Amino acid sequence: MAQAPPQVTGHQFEDAYDKDWHRVDDIHELYYEQYGKKDAKPVIYLHGGPGGHISKPNTQFFNPEHYRVVLLDQRGSGNSRPNAETRQNDTWYLVADIEALRKHLQIPKWHLVFGGSWGSTLALAYAQTHPSSVGSLVLRGIFCVRDFELKWTxxxxxxxxxxxxxxxxxxxxxxxxxxxxxxxxxxxxxxxxxxxxxxxxxxxxxxxxxxxxxxxxxxxxxxxxxxxxxxxxxxxxxxxxxxxxxWMEDGQLLRKENIDKIRHIPCTIVQGRYDVVCPPITAWDLHKAWPETKLHWSDDAGHAATEPRTKRTLIEVCEGYASLEV
Known part of the structure; x- marks a missing residue:
């Protein structure tokens, strides 16, 4: 068997300076953590799944000198309460939650919204709903919930x-x-x-x-x-x-009228060439629908953000976006 390439060392943060829950309705409390400098550029990390969860290693893509990193456990996920709860839990609740958390943390605008896999879906849905709240997007392992994408797996x-x-x-x-x-x-x-x-x-x-x-x-x-x-x-x-x-219509996120809402937002796509969970055709279709994006192929990677080439590219892209004026 071929040997995997050497791992890439990501950025190192001190422990979270803030860990808390934010109640969003009569059922759900959202768990979040904050890392880095309170006065740095705010980034929100959207985990995959649906139903994944956050952990401190999610911060490794971001330079602690530049970013204030907010990690969010989505409804029913991780340490959000109650765990595995599906009531009042759909895409549009999650979109509203991200905006509610931004206001709760008194963040005028996310400098960067970072999402991979299901997180890329949620990032696109959020940006198309609240474009004025998003300064830039970094998307990895693109998933747009089209019928053939669901059937694929x-x-x-x-x-x-x-x-x-x-x-x-x-x-x-x-x-x-x-x-x-x-x-x-x-x-x-x-x-x-x-x-x-x-x-x-x-x-x-x-x-x-x-x-x-x-x-x-x-x-x-x-x-x-x-x-x-x-x-x-x-x-x-x-x-x-x-x-x-x-809770989306087929191809909704890729429609011109929805891409037009976010066309002005700087966006980079990072896609593993051998991604079997979220096939590369979706990243390509998103790039074709939104040619203003930058697309980076990881030619020796599958789906995971932690695979060496993908991880290295994500770190480099986030470093570049730190200097953006948004």
Missing amino acids: LVPGGASMLFPDRFDEFVNFLPEEERADHVENYHKRLMSDDTKISHPAAVAWNKWEIGMSTLYPNIQGLKSLEDPAYLLAHARMEAHYFRNKC
Whole structure:
């Protein structure tokens, strides 16, 4: 087996100077952390999933001399309360949450909105809804929730052709009578209040995605299956969002009238050439719809932001954007 390239050292921040919850409605409290200098340029990091979560290593793309980094656990995710809660939880609630947090933190405008995978979806949706709140965008592993993108990972004919053994393991976790509509039956299990039903389903669901997230085998990533803040929230939220097509019309984020709302915003796209989770065609389609963007291909990377070439490029792009006047 070929050896993975050497890892890239990211920026190092001191521990968060602020950790807190912000209540946004009668159900949800959003957990957030802040790093860097309080008077530096504000950046918000939008995690993937839906249902992923934040951690201090998310700050490594940003220079602590230039940026005030805000990390946000989205509704139902990570340390936000309650964990794995799907009520009052959809794309447009999350968009409103980002704006509410900006106002709560008294930030006039995000200097940079950074999102990868589902985070890129959310960043685009937020920017198109609140363009005056966004100074620049850095997007990685582009996902626009089109029907064929959802089918790519969830049904035969897409990623299953590259990882047939792992896809069979994913489907065959279910009893034979549930396999004809495996996505719906996963959803039913993931929504169960009985952890003996929901947690094994969450392990199987997450293992399928983790197993195809990097160009080289991702042994470290499998440890997240032991993280209680991640396990059920990630799988349940993905099933909840994907079966509802993330409450968007097909191709909505790529329509000219929506791109026109953000065309003036500096934006860089970083895409792994061998990304199997979010196929590169979507990054290319976004760049064609929005040719003012800069597109960087990571020719020896899959989906993950931590793969060396992708990580190095993201660090360089964020460093460049620190000098922008927005």
